Amino acid sequence: MKKILIANRGEIALRIMRTIREMGLKSVAVFSEADRNAPFVKYADESVCIGPPASNESYLRQDKIIEVCKKLNVDGIHPGYGFLSENANFARLVKQEGLTLIGPSPEAMEIMGDKLSAKAAVKSYKIPMVPGTDEAITDIPEAKKIAQKIGYPILIKASAGGGGKGMRIVEEEKDFEEQMQLAINEAVSAFGNGAVFIERYVGSPRHIEIQIMADMHGNIVPLFERECSIQRRHQKVIEEAPSSILTPQMRKEMGEKACDVARACNYYGAGTVEFLLDENLNFFFLEMNTRLQVEHPVTELISGIDLVKEQIRVAEGEKLSFSQKDIKINGHAVEVRVYAEDPTNNFLPDIGTLKTYKPPIGLGVRVDDGFEEGMPIPIYYDPMISKLITHGKNRDEAIERMIRAIDDYKITGIETTLPFCKFVMQHEAFTSGNFDTHFVKDHFSPEKLETHLPKETLELAAIMSSVFTQQKKNEHISNNKTINQHNNWRVNRSK
Ligand code: MV4
Numbered sequence: 001m002k003k004i005l006i007a008n009r010g011e012i013a014l015r016i017m018r019t020i021r022e023m024g025l026k027s028v029a030v031f032s033e034a035d036r037n038a039p040f041v042k043y044a045d046e047s048v049c050i051g052p053p054a055s056n057e058s059y060l061r062q063d064k065i066i067e068v069c070k071k072l073n074v075d076g077i078h079p080g081y082g083f084l085s086e087n088a089n090f091a092r093l094v095k096q097e098g099l100t101l102i103g104p105s106p107e108a109m110e111i112m113g114d115k116l117s118a119k120a121a122v123k124s125y126k127i128p129m130v131p132g133t134d135e136a137i138t139d140i141p142e143a144k145k146i147a148q149k150i151g152y153p154i155l156i157k158a159s160a161g162g163g164g165k166g167m168r169i170v171e172e173e174k175d176f177e178e179q180m181q182l183a184i185n186e187a188v189s190a191f192g193n194g195a196v197f198i199e200r201y202v203g204s205p206r207h208i209e210i211q212i213m214a215d216m217h218g219n220i221v222p223l224f225e226r227e228c229s230i231q232r233r234h235q236k237v238i239e240e241a242p243s244s245i246l247t248p249q250m251r252k253e254m255g256e257k258a259c260d261v262a263r264a265c266n267y268y269g270a271g272t273v274e275f276l277l278d279e280n281l282n283f284f285f286l287e288m289n290t291r292l293q294v295e296h297p298v299t300e301l302i303s304g305i306d307l308v309k310e311q312i313r314v315a316e317g318e319k320l321s322f323s324q325k326d327i328k329i330n331g332h333a334v335e336v337r338v339y340a341e342d343p344t345n346n347f348l349p350d351i352g353t354l355k356t357y358k359p360p361i362g363l364g365v366r367v368d369d370g371f372e373e374g375m376p377i378p379i380y381y382d383p384m385i386s387k388l389i390t391h392g393k394n395r396d397e398a399i400e401r402m403i404r405a406i407d408d409y410k411i412t413g414i415e416t417t418l419p420f421c422k423f424v425m426q427h428e429a430f431t432s433g434n435f436d437t438h439f440v441k442d443h444f445s446p447e448k449l450e451t452h453l454p455k456e457t458l459e460l461a462a463i464m465s466s467v468f469t470q471q472k473k474n475e476h477i478s479n480n481k482t483i484n485q486h487n488n489w490r491v492n493r494s495k
Contacts (some may be wrong), residue, residue, distance in 0.1 A: 164234030355413030
């Protein structure tokens with residue numbers, strides 16, 4: 001491949017193009033009218049506007065994207081995450097048109113896109129799964145008997161769902177029929193597919209996922225785990241690698257199971273196998289994501305592997321550039337997602353312009369962003385401004401760097417989730433590693449951001465401040481002396 005089109009926007013388009021440039025290849029951006037001035041459009045070697053702001057008139061227009069490929073002699077397409085990245089029909093179309101999709105086969109996307117077909121595909125491997133049914137429920141009374149055996153609460157999941165979409169908890173047996181009917185109706189209207197199944201509801205899980213990289217020659221290597229338990233309404237907010245809870249033995253076992261899941265669908269490219277970890281540290285396979293993920297940088301920092309570079313090599317039919325013995329975990333990485341959302345107002349998207357935009361820099365700090373100072377955040381897409389990632393020799397150092405980087409990150413004009421991210425970094429449950437997927441619900445409320453001080457302390461501070469002001473007016477000479485002494489003391493100390 002010599003020229004690659006990026007069928008995406010924002011930070012991920014830019015991140016992919018940087019690797020393309022490093023490899024000596026050319027990049028083509030496609031963009032919507034809302035992204036005309038975006039950095040990824042300027043960074044690309046060639047850029048083509050493919051339509052109005054709405055995604056279904058631009059970033060989801062398969063025909064227009066293929067047309068640009070033909071016109072500009074593009075060899076391959078990188079779909080990033082979201083948009084067309086897990087669309088098996090698009091993957092098929094790309095192939096038919098004689099182009100290379102940088103991603104897995106359409107068949108692998110199709111199998112893993114449906115949770116029941118994923119369960120069926122891994123059946124011949126011993127993959128631990130949450131007790132439940134592995135076929136679509138057609139007979140509700142029969143399903144009720146199974147639910148009773150599993151024990152309540154149970155969870156109804158839509159087979160075409162995923163990422164938390166189409167799930168319903170049933171607390172008690174008396175609600176079973178009603179909830180089941182609602183779940184089926186919901187699945188039909190949301191996915192056009194009413195297939196649902198049930199599982200035992202794991203109440204306080206941790207979400208741990210294994211990054212895998214596979215080539216077309218049967219090599220599959222697990223690139224360790226990412227801990228993604230800190231999330232809000234199925235939207236991840238903080239991710240880290242490695243997880244503070246896995247033992248080397250568990251890491252090895254989960255890595256092996258993740259490779260089996262990949263093997264079950266003849267996977268090639270970068271993929272992520274999601275697991276749920278219960279209170280007793282049992283792990284269960286949930287689903288496989290057949291794309292490069294938002295949180296991939298934490299894996300890159302601890303493994304030293306450029307995942308996009310490997311994806312491109314694999315898509316060209318080359319072997320993986322490393323094997324298991326070549327890689328080890330180097331330190332610890334943490335990522336926070338910076339959203340244009342107001343954490344003091346129920347995380348409502350905050351529209352506006354980046355009046356000030358100064359990202360942090362320095363040792364162990366990486367910022368994957370897609371905006372510049374002065375740019376408006378378009379309302380048409382996900383409101384993520386950037387990903388702030390820090391790397392350190394251990395978890396404490398990565399967290400310290402994150403707090404410093406958050407303090408150095410200057411954004412005005414819109415509210416962001418940065419204060420919320422700092423709150424998490426300083427919370428005992430996070431620093432101790434003692435948390436689960438309920439962290440935000442259990443520990444966060446907007447008041448925690450306004451101030452850390454009680455009302456009485458603030459009142460006292462106001463009184464003292466006016467006392468000092470009065471003192472300064474009366475004793476400005478001796479006050480100056482105090483300042484000088486203070487400075488001397490600091491100079492002496494730093495020698
Ligand atoms: C579960 C579960 C509890 N028990 N399955 C949510 C995302 C999707 N991949 C599966 N999810 C869950 N499946 C059983 N049997 C709890 C969740 C879940 C969750 C999982 C990972 C991260 C955050 C979550 C938030 C709520 C529920």
